[in-house]
Amino acid sequence: MGIQGNWDRRPLNRRAFLGVGGMGAAALLLGSGAAPDVRAAPRPRFSDYPFKLGVASGDPRPESVVLWTRLAPEPLVEDGSGGVPSRRYDVRWEVAADERFRRVVRRGSAEARPGLGHSVHAEVGGLRPGREYFYRFKAGGEVSAVGRTRTAPKFDARPAALAFAFVSCQDWRDGFYAAYGHLAEEDLAFVVHLGDYIYEGGNTDDGVRDHTDGGQEVFTLAQYRNRHALYKTDEDLQAAHAAFPWMVTWDDHEVDNDYADEAQDGGEDPEKFLLRRAAAYRAYYENMPPRRSSLPRGPDMRLYRRLSWGNLVGISLLDTRQYRSDQADCQSDVDGLADRCAAALSESQTMMGPKQERWLKEGLAGSNKRWNATAQQTMLAEYDFSAAPDDGPNGRLFNLDQWDGYVAARRRLLGFLSKAGVRNPITLTGDIHSSWVHDLKTNFDDETSETVGTEFVGTSISSPFETAFAGPVEAARADNPHCKYFDGTYRGYARVDVTPELWLTTFKGVVTAPGNGNVVDPNAPSYTAAAFAVESGTPGAQPA
Ligand SMILES: [Fe+2]
Numbered sequence: 273m274g275i276q277g278n279w280d281r282r283p284l285n286r287r288a289f290l291g292v293g294g295m296g297a298a299a300l301l302l303g304s305g306a307a308p309d310v311r312a313a314p315r316p317r318f319s320d321y322p323f324k325l326g327v328a329s330g331d332p333r334p335e336s337v338v339l340w341t342r343l344a345p346e347p348l349v350e351d352g353s354g355g356v357p358s359r360r361y362d363v364r365w366e367v368a369a370d371e372r373f374r375r376v377v378r379r380g381s382a383e384a385r386p387g388l389g390h391s392v393h394a395e396v397g398g399l400r401p402g403r404e405y406f407y408r409f410k411a412g413g414e415v416s417a418v419g420r421t422r423t424a425p426k427f428d429a430r431p432a433a434l435a436f437a438f439v440s441c442q443d444w445r446d447g448f449y450a451a452y453g454h455l456a457e458e459d460l461a462f463v464v465h466l467g468d469y470i471y472e473g474g475n476t477d478d479g480v481r482d483h484t485d486g487g488q489e490v491f492t493l494a495q496y497r498n499r500h501a502l503y504k505t506d507e508d509l510q511a512a513h514a515a516f517p518w519m520v521t522w523d524d525h526e527v528d529n530d531y532a533d534e535a536q537d538g539g540e541d542p543e544k545f546l547l548r549r550a551a552a553y554r555a556y557y558e559n560m561p562p563r564r565s566s567l568p569r570g571p572d573m574r575l576y577r578r579l580s581w582g583n584l585v586g587i588s589l590l591d592t593r594q595y596r597s598d599q600a601d602c603q604s605d606v607d608g609l610a611d612r613c614a615a616a617l618s619e620s621q622t623m624m625g626p627k628q629e630r631w632l633k634e635g636l637a638g639s640n641k642r643w644n645a646t647a648q649q650t651m652l653a654e655y656d657f658s659a660a661p662d663d664g665p666n667g668r669l670f671n672l673d674q675w676d677g678y679v680a681a682r683r684r685l686l687g688f689l690s691k692a693g694v695r696n697p698i699t700l701t702g703d704i705h706s707s708w709v710h711d712l713k714t715n716f717d718d719e720t721s722e723t724v725g726t727e728f729v730g731t732s733i734s735s736p737f738e739t740a741f742a743g744p745v746e747a748a749r750a751d752n753p754h755c756k757y758f759d760g761t762y763r764g765y766a767r768v769d770v771t772p773e774l775w776l777t778t779f780k781g782v783v784t785a786p787g788n789g790n791v792v793d794p795n796a797p798s799y800t801a802a803a804f805a806v807e808s809g810t811p812g813a814q815p816a
Pocket of ligand 1: 441442468525703704705735
Protein backbone atom coordinates (compact mmCIF):
# COMPACT_ATOMS: atom_id res chain seq x y z
CA MET A 273 0.00 0.00 0.00
CA GLY A 274 1.90 3.04 -1.20
CA ILE A 275 1.39 6.71 -0.68
CA GLN A 276 -0.30 7.74 -3.90
CA GLY A 277 -0.68 10.84 -6.00
CA ASN A 278 -0.67 14.09 -4.13
CA TRP A 279 -1.16 12.52 -0.74
CA ASP A 280 0.90 14.42 1.77
CA ARG A 281 1.73 13.12 5.19
CA ARG A 282 0.58 16.41 6.66
CA PRO A 283 -3.18 16.79 6.64
CA LEU A 284 -4.07 18.72 3.53
CA ASN A 285 -4.86 22.39 3.84
CA ARG A 286 -8.62 22.59 3.59
CA ARG A 287 -8.73 25.25 0.91
CA ALA A 288 -6.01 23.60 -1.12
CA PHE A 289 -7.96 20.41 -0.80
CA LEU A 290 -11.15 21.91 -2.18
CA GLY A 291 -9.15 23.13 -5.15
CA VAL A 292 -7.58 19.72 -5.70
CA GLY A 293 -10.86 17.88 -5.42
CA GLY A 294 -12.59 20.26 -7.78
CA MET A 295 -15.67 20.06 -5.60
CA GLY A 296 -17.20 23.15 -4.02
CA ALA A 297 -18.43 23.33 -0.46
CA ALA A 298 -22.04 23.48 -1.61
CA ALA A 299 -21.68 20.27 -3.61
CA LEU A 300 -20.30 18.51 -0.55
CA LEU A 301 -23.05 19.83 1.66
CA LEU A 302 -25.86 18.97 -0.71
CA GLY A 303 -24.44 15.76 -2.13
CA SER A 304 -26.84 12.91 -2.74
CA GLY A 305 -27.37 9.99 -0.41
CA ALA A 306 -27.76 12.12 2.70
CA ALA A 307 -29.03 10.32 5.75
CA PRO A 308 -32.78 10.95 6.07
CA ASP A 309 -32.61 12.51 9.52
CA VAL A 310 -30.58 15.61 8.62
CA ARG A 311 -32.48 18.49 10.16
CA ALA A 312 -33.06 21.69 8.24
CA ALA A 313 -31.16 23.63 10.87
CA PRO A 314 -29.61 26.93 9.84
CA ARG A 315 -26.16 26.34 8.43
CA PRO A 316 -23.83 26.36 11.43
CA ARG A 317 -21.02 28.86 11.67
CA PHE A 318 -18.02 28.22 13.87
CA SER A 319 -15.76 30.81 15.41
CA ASP A 320 -12.82 29.27 13.54
CA TYR A 321 -11.89 26.18 11.53
CA PRO A 322 -13.66 23.32 13.38
CA PHE A 323 -11.40 20.41 12.37
CA LYS A 324 -8.21 21.52 14.14
CA LEU A 325 -7.88 18.15 15.91
CA GLY A 326 -7.61 16.28 12.63
CA VAL A 327 -9.31 13.04 11.64
CA ALA A 328 -8.87 9.41 12.59
CA SER A 329 -10.27 5.98 11.87
CA GLY A 330 -10.31 2.83 13.93
CA ASP A 331 -11.42 -0.71 14.69
CA PRO A 332 -11.36 -2.01 11.09
CA ARG A 333 -13.58 -4.99 10.27
CA PRO A 334 -14.09 -6.69 6.91
CA GLU A 335 -17.05 -4.47 6.00
CA SER A 336 -16.79 -1.50 8.30
CA VAL A 337 -14.57 1.01 10.02
CA VAL A 338 -15.09 3.86 12.50
CA LEU A 339 -14.46 7.41 11.29
CA TRP A 340 -13.64 9.96 13.96
CA THR A 341 -13.36 13.68 14.32
CA ARG A 342 -14.19 16.22 16.99
CA LEU A 343 -15.38 19.75 16.39
CA ALA A 344 -13.05 22.17 18.19
CA PRO A 345 -12.52 25.58 16.57
CA GLU A 346 -10.86 26.70 19.85
CA PRO A 347 -9.37 23.43 21.13
CA LEU A 348 -8.04 24.70 24.47
CA VAL A 349 -10.79 27.04 25.63
CA GLU A 350 -10.97 26.62 29.39
CA ASP A 351 -14.50 25.19 29.68
CA GLY A 352 -13.52 22.17 27.57
CA SER A 353 -16.15 22.94 24.94
CA GLY A 354 -13.61 23.33 22.15
CA GLY A 355 -15.26 26.67 21.45
CA VAL A 356 -18.45 25.01 20.16
CA PRO A 357 -21.80 26.29 21.49
CA SER A 358 -23.75 23.75 23.54
CA ARG A 359 -26.05 22.38 20.83
CA ARG A 360 -26.08 19.49 18.39
CA TYR A 361 -24.47 19.66 14.99
CA ASP A 362 -24.75 17.46 11.97
CA VAL A 363 -21.39 16.50 10.56
CA ARG A 364 -21.35 15.05 7.06
CA TRP A 365 -18.88 12.34 6.14
CA GLU A 366 -17.83 10.82 2.85
CA VAL A 367 -15.90 7.66 2.04
CA ALA A 368 -14.29 7.28 -1.37
CA ALA A 369 -12.23 4.69 -3.16
CA ASP A 370 -9.83 7.41 -4.32
CA GLU A 371 -8.26 10.30 -2.51
CA ARG A 372 -9.78 12.88 -4.86
CA PHE A 373 -13.26 11.64 -3.97
CA ARG A 374 -14.26 10.98 -7.58
CA ARG A 375 -15.57 7.56 -6.59
CA VAL A 376 -17.52 8.23 -3.39
CA VAL A 377 -18.86 4.90 -2.14
CA ARG A 378 -20.62 5.97 1.06
CA ARG A 379 -21.80 9.22 2.54
CA GLY A 380 -23.94 10.17 5.47
CA SER A 381 -24.11 12.31 8.53
CA ALA A 382 -23.44 11.88 12.21
CA GLU A 383 -24.49 13.95 15.14
CA ALA A 384 -21.88 15.81 17.21
CA ARG A 385 -23.36 16.29 20.66
CA PRO A 386 -22.10 18.52 23.49
CA GLY A 387 -22.40 15.58 25.93
CA LEU A 388 -19.70 13.80 23.95
CA GLY A 389 -17.47 16.81 23.40
CA HIS A 390 -18.88 17.30 19.88
CA SER A 391 -17.04 14.18 18.79
CA VAL A 392 -18.14 12.07 15.84
CA HIS A 393 -17.89 8.27 15.72
CA ALA A 394 -19.37 7.24 12.39
CA GLU A 395 -19.48 3.47 12.04
CA VAL A 396 -19.51 3.11 8.29
CA GLY A 397 -20.70 -0.25 6.98
CA GLY A 398 -21.22 -1.74 3.56
CA LEU A 399 -17.55 -1.50 2.61
CA ARG A 400 -15.53 -4.15 0.78
CA PRO A 401 -13.08 -6.31 2.74
CA GLY A 402 -9.35 -5.71 2.49
CA ARG A 403 -9.65 -2.35 0.72
CA GLU A 404 -8.09 1.06 1.09
CA TYR A 405 -10.49 3.99 1.45
CA PHE A 406 -10.32 7.75 1.90
CA TYR A 407 -12.64 9.82 4.08
CA ARG A 408 -13.37 13.40 5.11
CA PHE A 409 -15.87 15.40 7.12
CA LYS A 410 -17.82 18.56 6.51
CA ALA A 411 -19.55 20.97 8.89
CA GLY A 412 -20.37 24.67 8.84
CA GLY A 413 -19.11 25.09 5.28
CA GLU A 414 -15.71 23.71 6.27
CA VAL A 415 -14.02 20.51 5.12
CA SER A 416 -11.66 18.38 7.18
CA ALA A 417 -8.32 16.98 6.15
CA VAL A 418 -8.51 13.72 4.22
CA GLY A 419 -7.83 10.48 6.08
CA ARG A 420 -6.89 7.15 4.64
CA THR A 421 -8.15 3.93 6.12
CA ARG A 422 -8.44 0.23 5.35
CA THR A 423 -10.92 -2.55 5.97
CA ALA A 424 -9.79 -5.90 7.34
CA PRO A 425 -9.76 -8.95 5.06
CA LYS A 426 -12.65 -11.43 5.42
CA PHE A 427 -12.44 -13.63 8.50
CA ASP A 428 -11.65 -16.69 6.39
CA ALA A 429 -9.34 -14.90 3.92
CA ARG A 430 -5.74 -16.07 3.73
CA PRO A 431 -3.61 -12.93 3.51
CA ALA A 432 -0.06 -13.62 2.35
CA ALA A 433 1.34 -10.79 4.46
CA LEU A 434 0.49 -8.03 6.93
CA ALA A 435 2.46 -5.00 8.10
CA PHE A 436 1.43 -2.95 11.12
CA ALA A 437 3.05 -0.90 13.90
CA PHE A 438 2.61 -0.76 17.64
CA VAL A 439 3.30 2.30 19.79
CA SER A 440 2.91 3.57 23.34
CA CYS A 441 3.74 6.37 25.78
CA GLN A 442 3.76 9.84 24.26
CA ASP A 443 4.35 12.33 27.05
CA TRP A 444 3.99 15.76 25.44
CA ARG A 445 6.37 17.35 27.96
CA ASP A 446 9.29 15.07 27.23
CA GLY A 447 9.76 15.52 23.51
CA PHE A 448 8.48 15.81 19.98
CA TYR A 449 6.58 13.18 17.99
CA ALA A 450 9.21 12.69 15.28
CA ALA A 451 8.48 8.96 15.56
CA TYR A 452 4.92 9.58 14.31
CA GLY A 453 6.22 11.60 11.37
CA HIS A 454 8.26 8.58 10.28
CA LEU A 455 5.56 6.07 11.11
CA ALA A 456 3.06 7.99 8.93
CA GLU A 457 5.30 7.37 5.90
CA GLU A 458 5.49 3.62 6.44
CA ASP A 459 3.45 1.19 4.44
CA LEU A 460 1.11 -0.21 7.12
CA ALA A 461 -2.36 -1.70 7.42
CA PHE A 462 -3.03 -0.31 10.91
CA VAL A 463 -1.48 1.00 14.13
CA VAL A 464 -1.98 -0.44 17.62
CA HIS A 465 -1.66 1.98 20.54
CA LEU A 466 -0.90 0.28 23.85
CA GLY A 467 -1.60 3.22 26.13
CA ASP A 468 -0.26 6.35 27.81
CA TYR A 469 -1.75 8.33 24.94
CA ILE A 470 -1.90 11.35 27.27
CA TYR A 471 -0.22 12.03 30.60
CA GLU A 472 -2.33 13.52 33.34
CA GLY A 473 0.49 15.33 35.17
CA GLY A 474 1.32 19.03 35.18
CA ASN A 475 4.19 20.95 33.61
CA THR A 476 7.73 20.19 34.77
CA ASP A 477 10.78 22.47 34.97
CA ASP A 478 12.86 20.37 32.59
CA GLY A 479 10.17 19.60 30.00
CA VAL A 480 10.97 19.84 26.28
CA ARG A 481 7.45 21.21 25.64
CA ASP A 482 5.08 22.97 28.03
CA HIS A 483 1.43 22.07 28.19
CA THR A 484 -0.45 25.09 26.92
CA ASP A 485 -3.79 23.80 28.22
CA GLY A 486 -3.23 25.38 31.63
CA GLY A 487 -0.29 23.15 32.49
CA GLN A 488 -1.86 21.64 35.63
CA GLU A 489 -2.50 18.02 36.58
CA VAL A 490 -5.90 17.20 35.12
CA PHE A 491 -8.93 16.01 37.13
CA THR A 492 -12.15 17.24 35.51
CA LEU A 493 -13.84 16.34 32.23
CA ALA A 494 -12.99 19.78 30.81
CA GLN A 495 -9.35 19.32 31.77
CA TYR A 496 -9.07 15.79 30.35
CA ARG A 497 -10.75 16.99 27.14
CA ASN A 498 -8.25 19.79 26.79
CA ARG A 499 -5.28 17.54 27.53
CA HIS A 500 -6.42 15.24 24.70
CA ALA A 501 -7.04 18.27 22.48
CA LEU A 502 -3.56 19.61 23.15
CA TYR A 503 -1.97 16.30 22.12
CA LYS A 504 -4.18 16.12 19.03
CA THR A 505 -2.94 19.51 17.82
CA ASP A 506 0.44 17.88 17.08
CA GLU A 507 0.97 17.65 13.30
CA ASP A 508 2.89 14.39 13.40
CA LEU A 509 0.28 12.68 15.57
CA GLN A 510 -2.46 13.96 13.23
CA ALA A 511 -0.54 12.62 10.25
CA ALA A 512 -0.23 9.16 11.83
CA HIS A 513 -3.98 9.07 12.59
CA ALA A 514 -4.86 10.26 9.09
CA ALA A 515 -2.61 7.65 7.46
CA PHE A 516 -3.95 4.41 9.03
CA PRO A 517 -6.80 3.04 11.12
CA TRP A 518 -5.82 2.63 14.77
CA MET A 519 -6.71 0.05 17.40
CA VAL A 520 -6.36 1.80 20.74
CA THR A 521 -6.21 0.64 24.31
CA TRP A 522 -5.06 2.48 27.40
CA ASP A 523 -2.62 2.24 30.27
CA ASP A 524 -2.61 4.22 33.52
CA HIS A 525 -1.77 7.79 32.51
CA GLU A 526 -5.00 8.27 30.59
CA VAL A 527 -6.40 8.54 34.12
CA ASP A 528 -3.74 8.58 36.84
CA ASN A 529 -0.29 7.05 37.38
CA ASP A 530 -0.39 3.40 38.52
CA TYR A 531 -4.10 3.32 39.28
CA ALA A 532 -5.67 -0.10 39.70
CA ASP A 533 -9.44 -0.36 39.25
CA GLU A 534 -10.84 2.00 41.90
CA ALA A 535 -7.55 2.33 43.79
CA GLN A 536 -5.67 5.54 43.17
CA ASP A 537 -1.93 5.43 43.74
CA GLY A 538 -2.05 8.20 46.35
CA GLY A 539 -4.79 6.44 48.30
CA GLU A 540 -7.58 8.83 47.37
CA ASP A 541 -11.11 7.89 48.48
CA PRO A 542 -12.33 5.32 45.89
CA GLU A 543 -15.69 7.05 45.39
CA LYS A 544 -13.96 10.31 44.60
CA PHE A 545 -11.44 8.57 42.37
CA LEU A 546 -14.21 6.85 40.37
CA LEU A 547 -15.63 10.28 39.51
CA ARG A 548 -12.22 11.22 38.14
CA ARG A 549 -12.00 7.91 36.28
CA ALA A 550 -15.42 8.54 34.72
CA ALA A 551 -14.27 11.94 33.44
CA ALA A 552 -11.04 10.49 32.08
CA TYR A 553 -12.78 7.55 30.35
CA ARG A 554 -15.35 9.86 28.77
CA ALA A 555 -12.70 12.20 27.42
CA TYR A 556 -10.76 9.20 26.13
CA TYR A 557 -13.78 7.87 24.24
CA GLU A 558 -14.54 11.31 22.82
CA ASN A 559 -11.04 11.72 21.47
CA MET A 560 -10.40 8.21 20.11
CA PRO A 561 -11.90 6.11 17.32
CA PRO A 562 -13.25 2.98 19.07
CA ARG A 563 -16.70 1.57 18.28
CA ARG A 564 -19.90 2.65 20.04
CA SER A 565 -19.75 -0.60 21.99
CA SER A 566 -16.97 1.11 23.98
CA LEU A 567 -19.19 4.07 24.95
CA PRO A 568 -18.48 4.64 28.68
CA ARG A 569 -21.16 4.33 31.35
CA GLY A 570 -19.98 6.39 34.31
CA PRO A 571 -16.66 4.95 35.47
CA ASP A 572 -16.97 1.84 33.27
CA MET A 573 -15.84 1.45 29.68
CA ARG A 574 -15.42 -1.80 27.80
CA LEU A 575 -12.22 -1.40 25.80
CA TYR A 576 -10.95 -4.97 25.53
CA ARG A 577 -11.81 -6.37 22.14
CA ARG A 578 -10.34 -8.25 19.21
CA LEU A 579 -8.96 -7.43 15.76
CA SER A 580 -8.95 -10.11 13.11
CA TRP A 581 -6.84 -10.06 9.92
CA GLY A 582 -8.15 -12.99 7.91
CA ASN A 583 -6.74 -16.27 9.16
CA LEU A 584 -3.27 -14.73 9.50
CA VAL A 585 -3.36 -12.69 12.71
CA GLY A 586 -5.72 -12.18 15.62
CA ILE A 587 -4.95 -9.44 18.12
CA SER A 588 -6.68 -9.38 21.50
CA LEU A 589 -6.39 -5.88 22.92
CA LEU A 590 -6.40 -6.02 26.69
CA ASP A 591 -7.29 -3.53 29.41
CA THR A 592 -5.04 -4.29 32.37
CA ARG A 593 -5.98 -1.23 34.46
CA GLN A 594 -9.75 -1.12 34.87
CA TYR A 595 -10.20 -4.53 36.48
CA ARG A 596 -6.84 -5.33 38.10
CA SER A 597 -6.14 -5.99 41.77
CA ASP A 598 -4.23 -3.29 43.58
CA GLN A 599 -0.44 -3.53 43.30
CA ALA A 600 1.14 -5.67 46.02
CA ASP A 601 2.62 -3.43 48.71
CA CYS A 602 5.84 -5.31 49.48
CA GLN A 603 8.43 -3.67 51.73
CA SER A 604 11.56 -2.45 49.99
CA ASP A 605 14.34 0.09 50.41
CA VAL A 606 14.78 0.28 46.63
CA ASP A 607 12.67 2.90 44.90
CA GLY A 608 9.99 1.36 42.69
CA LEU A 609 11.27 -2.23 42.97
CA ALA A 610 10.79 -4.93 45.63
CA ASP A 611 11.09 -8.63 46.20
CA ARG A 612 7.77 -10.38 46.02
CA CYS A 613 5.88 -10.77 49.26
CA ALA A 614 2.79 -12.93 49.82
CA ALA A 615 0.48 -10.30 48.25
CA ALA A 616 2.29 -10.47 44.89
CA LEU A 617 2.08 -14.27 44.92
CA SER A 618 -1.55 -14.47 46.05
CA GLU A 619 -3.86 -16.57 43.87
CA SER A 620 -6.41 -13.76 44.04
CA GLN A 621 -4.17 -11.28 42.18
CA THR A 622 -5.78 -10.51 38.83
CA MET A 623 -4.51 -8.37 35.96
CA MET A 624 -7.56 -8.58 33.68
CA GLY A 625 -10.40 -9.38 36.07
CA PRO A 626 -12.21 -12.74 35.78
CA LYS A 627 -14.56 -11.72 32.96
CA GLN A 628 -11.86 -10.42 30.63
CA GLU A 629 -9.61 -13.36 31.47
CA ARG A 630 -12.38 -15.77 30.45
CA TRP A 631 -13.05 -13.78 27.27
CA LEU A 632 -9.37 -13.92 26.35
CA LYS A 633 -9.06 -17.66 26.93
CA GLU A 634 -12.27 -18.41 25.02
CA GLY A 635 -11.10 -16.32 22.11
CA LEU A 636 -7.69 -17.93 22.00
CA ALA A 637 -9.06 -21.46 22.37
CA GLY A 638 -11.45 -20.96 19.43
CA SER A 639 -9.01 -19.10 17.19
CA ASN A 640 -8.37 -20.10 13.57
CA LYS A 641 -5.43 -17.67 13.33
CA ARG A 642 -1.89 -18.57 12.44
CA TRP A 643 -0.56 -15.94 14.89
CA ASN A 644 -2.39 -15.11 18.12
CA ALA A 645 -1.25 -11.82 19.61
CA THR A 646 -2.29 -10.06 22.79
CA ALA A 647 -1.68 -6.31 22.84
CA GLN A 648 -1.43 -5.07 26.39
CA GLN A 649 0.34 -2.74 28.79
CA THR A 650 2.97 -3.94 31.27
CA MET A 651 5.79 -6.46 30.82
CA LEU A 652 4.51 -10.02 30.96
CA ALA A 653 7.86 -11.79 31.25
CA GLU A 654 9.57 -11.98 34.62
CA TYR A 655 12.51 -9.66 35.07
CA ASP A 656 14.68 -9.74 38.20
CA PHE A 657 16.21 -6.25 38.20
CA SER A 658 18.88 -7.22 40.74
CA ALA A 659 22.33 -8.39 39.69
CA ALA A 660 23.14 -9.35 43.31
CA PRO A 661 23.09 -13.01 44.37
CA ASP A 662 19.46 -14.14 44.73
CA ASP A 663 19.84 -15.15 48.40
CA GLY A 664 21.63 -11.93 49.50
CA PRO A 665 20.18 -8.52 50.43
CA ASN A 666 18.06 -7.10 47.58
CA GLY A 667 18.93 -10.23 45.62
CA ARG A 668 15.61 -10.29 43.82
CA LEU A 669 13.92 -7.07 42.75
CA PHE A 670 10.78 -6.81 40.66
CA ASN A 671 8.51 -4.12 39.27
CA LEU A 672 5.27 -5.03 41.02
CA ASP A 673 3.12 -2.90 38.70
CA GLN A 674 4.07 -5.36 35.95
CA TRP A 675 2.92 -8.98 35.77
CA ASP A 676 5.73 -9.72 38.28
CA GLY A 677 3.32 -8.41 40.92
CA TYR A 678 0.57 -10.67 39.54
CA VAL A 679 2.39 -13.98 39.47
CA ALA A 680 -0.67 -16.23 39.72
CA ALA A 681 -2.43 -14.37 36.90
CA ARG A 682 0.62 -14.83 34.69
CA ARG A 683 0.86 -18.51 35.57
CA ARG A 684 -2.81 -18.96 34.63
CA LEU A 685 -2.28 -17.23 31.27
CA LEU A 686 0.98 -18.91 30.23
CA GLY A 687 -0.24 -22.28 31.53
CA PHE A 688 -3.34 -21.88 29.39
CA LEU A 689 -1.31 -21.02 26.27
CA SER A 690 0.68 -24.22 26.77
CA LYS A 691 -2.22 -26.51 27.72
CA ALA A 692 -4.67 -25.27 25.08
CA GLY A 693 -2.00 -25.44 22.38
CA VAL A 694 -2.69 -21.87 21.24
CA ARG A 695 -0.97 -21.39 17.90
CA ASN A 696 2.00 -19.02 17.86
CA PRO A 697 1.24 -16.79 20.87
CA ILE A 698 2.79 -13.32 20.70
CA THR A 699 2.56 -10.57 23.33
CA LEU A 700 2.92 -6.88 22.46
CA THR A 701 3.72 -4.61 25.39
CA GLY A 702 4.28 -0.91 26.14
CA ASP A 703 4.54 1.01 29.42
CA ILE A 704 8.27 0.79 30.14
CA HIS A 705 9.65 3.30 27.57
CA SER A 706 12.33 0.91 26.31
CA SER A 707 12.67 -2.02 23.90
CA TRP A 708 12.81 -5.66 25.02
CA VAL A 709 12.36 -9.15 23.58
CA HIS A 710 11.53 -12.12 25.80
CA ASP A 711 10.92 -15.80 25.48
CA LEU A 712 7.83 -16.53 27.57
CA LYS A 713 8.54 -19.50 29.84
CA THR A 714 6.23 -21.74 31.83
CA ASN A 715 8.80 -21.31 34.63
CA PHE A 716 11.07 -18.27 34.35
CA ASP A 717 13.37 -19.65 37.07
CA ASP A 718 14.09 -22.75 35.01
CA GLU A 719 15.90 -22.04 31.77
CA THR A 720 15.04 -25.50 30.46
CA SER A 721 11.27 -25.07 30.95
CA GLU A 722 8.96 -24.80 27.96
CA THR A 723 8.94 -21.61 25.88
CA VAL A 724 5.27 -21.00 25.12
CA GLY A 725 5.38 -17.67 23.33
CA THR A 726 7.32 -14.52 22.57
CA GLU A 727 7.02 -11.00 23.97
CA PHE A 728 7.97 -7.80 22.15
CA VAL A 729 8.09 -4.67 24.29
CA GLY A 730 8.14 -1.45 22.27
CA THR A 731 9.81 1.79 23.34
CA SER A 732 7.97 5.07 23.87
CA ILE A 733 7.12 7.65 21.24
CA SER A 734 8.48 10.41 23.54
CA SER A 735 8.27 9.44 27.24
CA PRO A 736 11.68 9.13 28.91
CA PHE A 737 13.48 6.03 30.04
CA GLU A 738 15.58 6.89 33.06
CA THR A 739 19.04 6.54 31.52
CA ALA A 740 20.59 5.79 34.93
CA PHE A 741 18.40 2.68 34.98
CA ALA A 742 20.00 1.11 31.88
CA GLY A 743 23.20 0.04 33.64
CA PRO A 744 21.47 -1.97 36.39
CA VAL A 745 19.14 -3.59 33.82
CA GLU A 746 22.13 -4.65 31.70
CA ALA A 747 23.95 -5.91 34.77
CA ALA A 748 20.97 -8.14 35.61
CA ARG A 749 20.75 -9.69 32.13
CA ALA A 750 22.68 -12.81 33.23
CA ASP A 751 19.95 -13.47 35.84
CA ASN A 752 17.27 -13.30 33.11
CA PRO A 753 18.35 -15.61 30.29
CA HIS A 754 14.87 -15.53 28.71
CA CYS A 755 15.51 -11.85 27.89
CA LYS A 756 16.93 -11.72 24.36
CA TYR A 757 17.18 -7.96 23.92
CA PHE A 758 17.07 -4.75 25.89
CA ASP A 759 17.78 -1.16 24.82
CA GLY A 760 16.56 1.95 26.61
CA THR A 761 18.51 4.54 24.65
CA TYR A 762 16.07 5.39 21.89
CA ARG A 763 12.47 6.47 21.40
CA GLY A 764 10.44 5.29 18.42
CA TYR A 765 7.96 2.60 17.39
CA ALA A 766 7.90 -1.05 16.43
CA ARG A 767 7.03 -2.26 12.95
CA VAL A 768 5.71 -5.81 12.51
CA ASP A 769 5.81 -7.80 9.26
CA VAL A 770 3.89 -11.06 9.33
CA THR A 771 3.57 -13.93 6.88
CA PRO A 772 2.21 -17.42 7.57
CA GLU A 773 5.80 -18.56 8.15
CA LEU A 774 7.42 -15.63 9.98
CA TRP A 775 6.73 -12.88 12.52
CA LEU A 776 9.31 -10.09 12.24
CA THR A 777 9.42 -7.19 14.71
CA THR A 778 11.65 -4.28 13.72
CA PHE A 779 12.47 -1.68 16.37
CA LYS A 780 12.60 1.75 14.74
CA GLY A 781 14.49 4.34 16.76
CA VAL A 782 14.52 8.10 16.50
CA VAL A 783 17.62 10.05 17.42
CA THR A 784 17.45 11.55 20.92
CA ALA A 785 19.45 14.20 22.79
CA PRO A 786 22.62 12.86 24.39
CA GLY A 787 22.24 12.31 28.10
CA ASN A 788 18.49 12.43 28.61
CA GLY A 789 17.11 10.34 25.73
CA ASN A 790 14.52 12.99 24.81
CA VAL A 791 13.43 13.77 21.25
CA VAL A 792 14.34 17.48 21.18
CA ASP A 793 14.23 17.80 17.39
CA PRO A 794 10.75 17.52 15.81
CA ASN A 795 12.45 16.26 12.64
CA ALA A 796 14.85 13.84 14.33
CA PRO A 797 15.88 11.11 11.87
CA SER A 798 14.88 7.49 12.32
CA TYR A 799 16.89 4.30 11.97
CA THR A 800 16.51 0.57 12.44
CA ALA A 801 17.75 -0.27 15.92
CA ALA A 802 17.19 -4.04 15.97
CA ALA A 803 14.99 -6.77 14.48
CA PHE A 804 13.85 -10.11 15.90
CA ALA A 805 11.89 -12.89 14.25
CA VAL A 806 9.74 -15.82 15.33
CA GLU A 807 9.28 -18.80 13.03
CA SER A 808 5.80 -20.28 12.93
CA GLY A 809 5.70 -23.34 15.15
CA THR A 810 8.86 -22.40 17.07
CA PRO A 811 8.11 -20.05 19.99
CA GLY A 812 10.93 -17.73 21.04
CA ALA A 813 12.76 -14.96 19.21
CA GLN A 814 15.88 -15.04 17.05
CA PRO A 815 17.89 -11.97 15.97
CA ALA A 816 16.96 -11.20 12.36
FE1 LIG B 1 4.30 5.58 29.85
